[in-house]
Amino acid sequence: MTEEAPSKSVQETAPSPFKNLTGVAISATLATGLYSFTNMMAHKLALAPLQTTNTLANRLATLVRTLLLAIGTGATMIFAVIAIGLVLLTVKQVFTTISSKSQT
Incomplete structure (x- = not known):
């Protein structure tokens, strides 16, 4: 029988506001x-x-131009939404920390 090696435990740490804001800056x-x-x-x-x-060449060129702009715009929006989400996560963490300290 084959025995599996015990898996290494992954330390799960909560993201800190500093790490979040670093991610916001990058994104x-x-x-x-x-x-x-x-x-x-x-x-x-x-x-x-x-x-x-040539009609076919015009249509293909228009398609390529549209795809280039769509990919660029999509990538821009992905990184912008990530930045906004990280800002909101940081605000939530700060308010959670403040509220937990005021209750104790």
């Missing part, structure tokens, strides 16, 4: 950078006309 920086990049890309794509009269 907000990424969201801001992605927003700037997506905005620049949208302006450049809007100013660059398609140089073909």
Whole structure:
């Protein structure tokens, strides 16, 4: 029979407000950078006309442009929502800590 090795216990620590705010800074920086990049890309794509009269090529180019902007916007929103969620988690932790100290 094969015996399984005992699994190492994972220490689960509650996230501290400092760790949360560090995550907020990282996520907000990424969201801001992605927003700037997506905005620049949208302006450049809007100013660059398609140089073909082929209908299929026009449709494919429009599809690619739309997908590029959608991916950039989606990534921006993901990081922005993460930053907002971490801020709200930090506020909740601070209020929970204050309320637990006032009750004891």
